[in-house]
Amino acid sequence: MSAATTAKYLTRLAAQGAGWTARRTGAGLTRAVELALGDRDADRVVPPTGHTVWLTVLASAAMAFLAVFALAFALAVDQVAEGWSEELSRALTVRLPPGADDQLARTMEILSTTPGIASATQIDSTSQADLLEPWLGTGLDASSLPLPLLIDVQSDEGLDLRGLALRLHAEVPEAVLxxxxxxxxxxxxxxxxxxxxxxxxxxxxxxxxxxxxTLGAQSALAANAEAIRVLRLVGARDGFVIRAFTRRFTLRALAGAAAGTVLGGVGLYLLPAPGAVLPQGLALSGAGWLWLVLIPLLAGLVALLATKRATARALGRFE
Amino acid sequence: MIELRQAGYSYGRGATLSDLDLTLAPGSFHFLTGPSGAGKTTLLKLLYGELKPSSGAALLFGQDSRKVDRDGLARIRRKVGVVHQDCRFLDHLSVVDNVALPLQVTGRDPSAHATDLAQLLSWVGLSARAEARPPELSGGERQRAALARAVIMDPDVLLADEPTGNVDAEMSQRLLTLLTELNRMGKAVVVATHDMGLIRAAKPLVQARILRLAGGNLQAAGAEL
Incomplete structure (x- = not known):
């Protein structure tokens, strides 16, 4: 053996060995990452897989980009739905017949002395005219119409709705809650x-x-059928082969999804002003942005499970 | 170590091999001969568990190959070195990495075996080609690299499928010498070949038995060279 060649590959082996030893004896976190993402040493034995690299990365990036907006939409709708539900559940209206001014004072008194009522405000004729404007147009003289007297009530914690209804029925029979x-x-x-x-x-x-x-992994596995056969023939357990492929595809999916998430986040941040349906628009606020961190992690998890399954199935073809 | 008991194998259209009885004891040396298509490679595959007998049994280190699980089969293969006819390398890895592959897949640190690797490559005469990629090697170099990979785990059994099929006479002799050296170390060796010249050349080097495969059966089993 020539001295130069010997030195060259022994040095390389030593360098690999140092990394190998560090990984084998390294911190628990390193081992945990290895368990989750596979083994770098195992990864080396998988031949480069050409275009499937970019297929996986690009697909993950595109899907993560879309996921950012889908997540923002879901969160915004969630917020709106919660707002509607909360606001409407707190809002009550007491209605009195037109001209029942004599009953109005008694009704207001009942409302003001009922526990759990935050506020009770009579809707004046101007506000009523505003409410009717979409149907009756502008310039409406509300006093010329037999409009009912309306009281807007905002409830609070601890309101006994049934008790209030019974009391109003007993003391102001014409009031409708x-x-x-x-x-x-x-x-x-x-x-x-x-x-x-x-x-x-x-x-x-x-x-x-x-x-x-899964398609990317299956394509790579099909292209590397011979490599898998060789690994099995030299004594590799299924776990070794699975770790090799899993690591590669999981890291690609993570990288692609991280890039897609960043792009999607920037797009979300630059979105124009919110509309009427979603008052806060799709923009995330504060801790809401942390939800985006989940996207690449979930993409990685999906890739991990999909690749494991595809590799295990491919291995079934070889003894 | 490895035993075939009335073993047969069929690829689907009639029996390819049938009623094979063979025992590989430590230190034994067998030549497996027969015309192309006789089933030599199939028989070797039965011996390392890539194929499982359709009938009879293959006992690999005491375990029935049809009953052993996949991890168990992997463990058995670490005790059986195989030189495949087409060598079966990972072309993106260097020669030394291919030779070290069995170490790597079993979770061993290749650097801890650097001296062994250096000596092994030197033994097969490939020290200067350690960093080459398999496609850059000649036929003889590929066979020797495959032999180095087959013995890196210090196996008990060595199976070689037409190891001299693509090499010249000088290289055949060199490979034969390496195989007989391994046999003298106590390893059971089976060489499948249709090269009668190789068998004749082995006569002064090793006490070998010739097994002839014809018609799906082993014939003249036990005949001394």
């Missing part, structure tokens, strides 16, 4: 539907990521 239950239910139902659409979009994106990663 409306808790908006009739039209609150469909609104909440609609919000829940929108919320479901948002989460369904996220689930579909996760499924698509899994499908693409």
């Amino acid at each position: 409306d808790d908006h239950a009739t039209w609150r239910a469909p609104l909440i139902e609609a919000a829940a539907g929108l919320r479901a659409v948002g989460w369904l979009a996220l689930a579909l994106i996760a499924g698509t990521v899994a499908a693409i990663i």
